[in-house]
Amino acid sequence: MKNFSKTFLKEENGAVTVDWVVLTACVVGLGIAAATAIETETVNMSADISATLADQDVTGATGAAGTVGG
Numbered sequence: 720m721k722n723f724s725k726t727f728l729k730e731e732n733g734a735v736t737v738d739w740v741v742l743t744a745c746v747v748g749l750g751i752a753a754a755t756a757i758e759t760e761t762v763n764m765s766a767d768i769s770a771t772l773a774d775q776d777v778t779g780a781t782g783a784a785g786t787v788g789g
Contacts, residue, residue: 727733
């Protein structure tokens with residue numbers, strides 16, 4: 720086991736692997752952060768659109784039979 724540890728610490732491949740793991744974790748973390756921010760703003764925007772549409776008065780837009788220009 721000691722020989723394996725010494726060999727692993729001397730090898731460059733282990734260091735490169737750690738670098739790639741850290742880099743990949745950072746990219747994944749940034750992706751999750753961006754997705755969360757986009758999702759939050761999308762929910763807020765849809766709530767604003769819903770409130771705006773709910774406030775609109777459309778009762779005079781149709782005729783008695785429900786056709787436009789009635």
